[in-house]
Amino acid sequence: MRPKLAARAPGRPAGDKRTNGSGSVRLRGKTWTARLSLGEAGRPTFKLPTCRTEQEANARLKVLAELAGRLLAAGQIVLGMPLLEQAAAREGNALRDVRLAIDQLCRGEARARATGETTFAEFAERVLSGQLAEQYPDHVKTIRSADDYRSRLAHVLEVLGPVPLARFTLDHADHAMSLLPGHLQSGTRQKIAQIIHRILALATYPARVIGSNPLPRGWIPKNDDEKAKGYLYPDEDHRLMRCQAIPLCFRIYYGFLDREGMRADEAGRLEWSDVDLERGAVVLDENKTDDPRAWALSPDVVRALRKWRELCPDNARVFVGKWGNALPGHNGAKNFRDHLRRAGIDRPELFETTDSRLNIRLHDTRATFITVKLAVGRTETWISDRTGHSSSDQIHNYKRAARKVAELALGDFAPLDEVLPELSAKGGSAAGGGPASGEHEAGAASDEGSIAAAPPCDVVTRSDVAGAAAAAMDAPEDGRLGPRWAMPEEDLVRRKPEPIEIIVVSSDRSPAPGKKPKNFPGSALTAGPGAAWHHLTRSHRKTWATSRYTSGAPDGLG
Incomplete structure (x- = not known):
């Protein structure tokens, strides 16, 4: 099979030499990637995990090219590389925050953070995005349900997110847990605490951002919410x-x-x-x-x-x-x-x-x-x-x-x-x-x-x-139950048999009305080569029936 050719960047004619800020998209496995020409920063490749089609990938490439062009014009492309990586992977409010950070960097209002001042939110994103798993595959596993982790972290990220890991203390974690909504079950509170503890443990090793985990053993609360669970008979x-x-x-x-x-x-x-x-x-x-x-x-x-x-x-x-x-x-x-x-x-x-x-x-x-x-x-x-x-x-x-x-x-x-x-x-x-x-x-x-x-x-x-x-397949998956479902479905077993009529087509002489033929289903004999059974619609039965079995019909024919 011939390999897929990289899609041409939008707005660039075929055969034109790539300039700074231009690039292309490519499907690698199941993930779309974008590659940009960024002058002194080379031609880095950015993963586009939120893009599912080539059109979405090209639209995100256009966003990255615009942001990269501003960083190049301001001479901040090297410092802005982490922000471009975040812009490639984020959407909605998260992407808006990245744009604001790039604006500040281009205006000279932001500075490079010293080594060791990685914040809790930044390191958590490295863990949830799989970047840490790629860097340390022998010690870190990729999180499959990253969205669930993000939704739980959202309860504490406003408090813990800006805190540099080097200055993170037990008091920070206790304060964040004390601000959790009161309606959360103890099991949910335990899961949030487990995520905080896990992120700090990874920052200790293998990332080695901090020297030790500030949370002591036993800090994670116990789950006292062991409720009885339902099951079907x-x-x-x-x-x-x-x-x-x-x-x-x-x-x-x-x-x-x-x-x-x-x-x-x-x-x-x-x-x-x-x-x-x-x-x-x-x-x-x-x-x-x-x-x-x-x-x-x-x-x-x-x-x-x-x-x-x-x-x-x-x-x-x-x-x-x-x-x-x-x-x-x-x-x-x-x-x-x-x-x-x-x-x-x-x-x-x-x-x-x-x-x-x-x-x-x-x-x-x-x-x-x-x-x-x-x-x-x-x-x-x-x-x-x-x-x-x-x-x-x-x-x-x-x-x-x-x-x-x-x-x-x-x-x-x-x-x-x-x-x-x-x-x-x-x-x-x-x-x-x-x-x-x-x-x-x-x-x-x-x-x-x-x-x-x-x-x-x-x-x-x-x-x-x-x-x-x-x-x-075409039935609605998540629709509200309407009035027609207000009553339980009629039980097929308890339904009374309705009178039915059967026509027997046979090469032998037909039986007299009201009598059971020799090859009737359920008897000791079975229909032989000379007999054939045809089950007709009710209207045909009324017209063509030659034998009627109503109250005497065997089980299953009602």
């Missing part, structure tokens, strides 16, 4: 999976989380290349704890994923939303609770936050998985292989709830490929999938709804299933 999971008012892309996502115990963000980033559908395994190399793990998926989950991929073969990710975005997005917990209500699940403890309990979150699908699997007899080792828990104490916290589920004899989850109507309509188990495990068979046996996934009197074609999936 197997029958509630079944009701959620069956509710076709919820987009299919969300239901298969929730069902996968409940049955495999993966973190929601891990499943959201999961790609088809991580899943071996032929052998039924998944490999998760990148995760929160940087501890690669792999395990065998449940057979019913494998069969469901095979059918799901047939409906969305062009997606690189396994679970995607309306625009191909990774699920759950920024509002996973809210969508999850809205979908539970839409499915008619109204257990109060799932939706209430009190002094001792949290309302259910998308992350609590892991609690659902651990609780139910402990209740059906799975070992802690089997569970930790899937969840990634490194300590038995973490799983021990779920044993009390698991004993409750076991005593209530609630069983296991229904097979995913059978409980989702759109997938069960595609037929039986996929080839090579094998029978479901014993636990799934037990759960299916106790769940009457799993045998009524799709009425046998309706022939569902591939186009019908694809249409249902497309409708699910």
Whole structure:
């Protein structure tokens, strides 16, 4: 494959020699970069982490060229290089602050800071941007959720940001923590303190900006906010999976989380290349704890994923939303609770936050998985292989709830490929999938709804299933529940059978009206080569029916 050519700087004709302040953009891997000609500063390359397209990269190049031109004219290009790097990576108010700093430098109002006067905010940005990880790859790991760290640091940055690290003291940190909003939970306060401590520890080593960490051991507050967390019962999971008012892309996502115990963000980033559908395994190399793990998926989950991929073969990710975005997005917990209500699940403890309990979150699908699997007899080792828990104490916290589920004899989850109507309509188990495990068979046996996934009197074609999936993809992801969802979805199991009419087309003599033909489905005999069954629409049945079976119809034909 021929390498991509660098895009020409906007406004520069082809063949013109580059002058100071001009440059080009280039895509390196998945990150756009800009290269500028800056006279005595050479031709440095700037990363553009916020740019996603070539148009955005060229627009940022134009901004950098304008700022670099002002620095060159003022003779401050060498001192202004760090500011240009920040201008390449920042947006909004942060970019505005960089512009103001460059204005001051060009007017001669700013001076070069002496070595050792790096501020807390500047060093924190080096950590969060990944610059420190590039400089010390053996000791510092790149932070994947830098935005979460920035949002937490925002509570203390106004106080701690301007403080030079060389003069940072315990009093500074205590003062910042005392000014935190009172509504913050103790867990959030603990995370903010951990970030402050971590930044100062990195400034001590490997950066060696300061000689020692001014925060003593034990300074990080303890989290006393251990509230009870919610989880779904197997029958509630079944009701959620069956509710076709919820987009299919969300239901298969929730069902996968409940049955495999993966973190929601891990499943959201999961790609088809991580899943071996032929052998039924998944490999998760990148995760929160940087501890690669792999395990065998449940057979019913494998069969469901095979059918799901047939409906969305062009997606690189396994679970995607309306625009191909990774699920759950920024509002996973809210969508999850809205979908539970839409499915008619109204257990109060799932939706209430009190002094001792949290309302259910998308992350609590892991609690659902651990609780139910402990209740059906799975070992802690089997569970930790899937969840990634490194300590038995973490799983021990779920044993009390698991004993409750076991005593209530609630069983296991229904097979995913059978409980989702759109997938069960595609037929039986996929080839090579094998029978479901014993636990799934037990759960299916106790769940009457799993045998009524799709009425046998309706022939569902591939186009019908694809249409249902497309409708699910187009459904709003974060819309408010309207009045039409005020009532729970009608339970398909409790619905009374409606009278239906069937026409039998056979090469043999038709039976007398009111009598059951020999090859009737459900009898000991099966339809032979000389007989064919055609399930017609209700209007056709009324017109062409030759045999009627109403109250005497077998189960599943209503």
